[in-house]
Every structure is written in C-alpha cells, then in structure tokens.
Amino acid sequence: MAVREWAGQELSEALRRELPEAVEGFDETAAWVNPSQVGAAAIFLRDEPSLDFRFLNSITAIDYVEYFDVVYHLTSLKQQWCAVFKTRLYGRQDLSLPSVYQVWKGADYQEREIWDLMGVYFEGHPNMKRIMLWEGFEGHPLRKDFL
Numbered sequence: 244m245a246v247r248e249w250a251g252q253e254l255s256e257a258l259r260r261e262l263p264e265a266v267e268g269f270d271e272t273a274a275w276v277n278p279s280q281v282g283a284a285a286i287f288l289r290d291e292p293s294l295d296f297r298f299l300n301s302i303t304a305i306d307y308v309e310y311f312d313v314v315y316h317l318t319s320l321k322q323q324w325c326a327v328f329k330t331r332l333y334g335r336q337d338l339s340l341p342s343v344y345q346v347w348k349g350a351d352y353q354e355r356e357i358w359d360l361m362g363v364y365f366e367g368h369p370n371m372k373r374i375m376l377w378e379g380f381e382g383h384p385l386r387k388d389f390l
Contacts, residue, residue: 246318248272249326257294258328261287273314273327281313281330282341282367288317288326289346295319296326299347302354304361306387309333311363313340332363335388342368360385 251269258274259266265280276284288296300316310333318325332338342365344350354365355374362383365371372378382389 245323247324249324251275251327254326254328257291258284258287261291267331273329276328276330278330278332278340281315282343282346284328285315285343285346288328295321297321297347299343299349299353300325302343302350302357304357304363306361306385308387311338311361313357313363315343335386337364338362339364339366341366342371344368359383362386 251271251273255266255269255274262280262283265276265284267275267277269275288294296317296319298318298320300318303314305312305314310331312329312331314327314329316325316327330340332340340363342350342354344354345367352374354368355371357363358365358371359373359375360383373380
C-alpha cells in the first residue's frame with residue numbers, strides 16, 4: 244500500500260477545526276503553524292484518532308537570512324499517510340520554539356542539532372545543549388551569516 248501525502252490545505256483544515264489560532268495558512272505541501280502553537284499542534288496531530296501522526300520523521304531548519312523556517316515531517320503508520328507542517332521565525336537573535344520532545348521522543352537529537360548548528364532554541368527540551376560542537380563554541384555554523 245502506498246503512503247498518501249496530505250496536501251497543505253487538508254492538514255490546515257484539520258488543524259483549524261481544533262486549533263483555529265494555530266493555523267497561519269498553507270501552501271501546496273504544508274500547513275503553516277504559528278510558532279507559539281507548535282506544541283499544541285503537535286499534540287493534536289499525534290492524539291487525534293482520525294489523524295494518528297505518531298511518528299516524527301524529521302525536523303529541520305532553513306536559514307533564509309530574513310527568517311528561519313522550521314519543518315516537521317510526520318507519518319501515521321496506522322493510517323499510511325504523511326504530512327508536513329512548518330513554522331517561521333523572524334530575526335536573527337533569541338529564536339525559540341516550543342519543544343516537541345514530550346510529544347515525539349525522536350525530536351531529542353533533532354532539536355539539539357538545530358539549536359547547535361542553526362541557533363533555534365527549543366523551550367521545554369530537557370537537555371538543550373550542543374550535540375555536534377563543544378559547549379564553548381561561539382555561534383551556529385550553518386547560519387548563512389556565520390563567519
């Protein structure tokens with residue numbers, strides 16, 4: 244059986260029914276979630292029986308200089324479908340998001356890697372420290388403005 248990919252509009256509508264303040268929009272492939280609502284959206288997507296997104300494939304961050312996008316890829320093994328949600332953080336300093344570690348334990352190293360290399364901090368993560376570089380390292384080397 245092939246895994247079905249949810250369109251951004253479809254995921255956005257599912258989120259909007261339960262968390263209308265969480266949804267900022269959608270594009271062809273992803274729903275856009277308000278940064279402050281990432282944790283609530285993650286819990287809903289995992290726990291809503293009709294969605295059942297219990298597996299976190301990956302989290303990644305992309306530096307566009309004016310802003311960072313953080314992208315979450317999810318799968319429901321039971322339902323045989325996958326979905327993507329994104330959030331956008333503006334600026335270069337003091338960037339943070341709610342951690343989804345308590346929702347998906349697989350977020351542990353991924354959030355730490357994003358913090359270490361891109362400088363996006365995950366509030367509520369139980370061990371938010373560098374994972375690739377040493378603790379005294381200054382800066383975040385995958386940022387486009389890193390020198």
